[in-house]
Amino acid sequence: MEFPTSKEYIAIIDFEATCTDKKEFPRKETEIIEFACIVIDKNLNEIQRFGKFVRPILHPQLTSFCKRLTSISQENVDTADRFPEVLNEFKEEIIKPYNPLFASWGRYDKNQLRQDCHLHKVEYPFDEEHLDIKRWIPRFYRFEKPKGIGAMLKYLKMNFEGTHHRGIDDVSNIIRILRKTDELIRQRD
DSSP: OOOSSSSSSEEEEEEOOOOOOOOOGGGGGGEEEEEEEEEETOOEEEOOOOOOOESSSSSSOOOHHHHHHHHHHHHHHHHHHHHHHHHHHHHIIIIHOOEEEEESSSHHHHHHHHHHHHHHHHHOOOSOOOEHHHHHHHTTOOSSOOHHHHHHHHTTTOOOOTTOOOHHHHHHHHHHHHHHHHHHHHHOO
């Protein structure tokens, strides 16, 4: 599988954010509460993991919906660092040593990261290069419309491993999709 980048490493990122099902606050006020990343090389080998909870400031009390959806507890975020501290750790552990391509399943994570950087008045940590795996992966299959992680796993006859809507588990499953896709490409060649 050939990644569309000259960079040696890919940081696959998934964020969980504050959320509501009752319009308690607008989408523009959502904040990252789980910052999850696995760095891989172009051969799909795992290089490093980064996973931290983040304490929100706009809506510090998680909604019941959010806790059910993500399985993130109030205690997880109450005892976590704020976004600027977590972002600094991420830059030290991931950005500086690897200068990776930012990749995610869809554009949501890129947009949410920009939103949180703006809220906290901190610099966005990546360059403009971003790989939207959700829209990139269909080129290897016979479908055009992007699928969600769960639907893509089902298409590949694989089960989701871990807990849905937990950042690090979502990232692990994205990597499983990439590895299976790579395996299928190699079988075709």
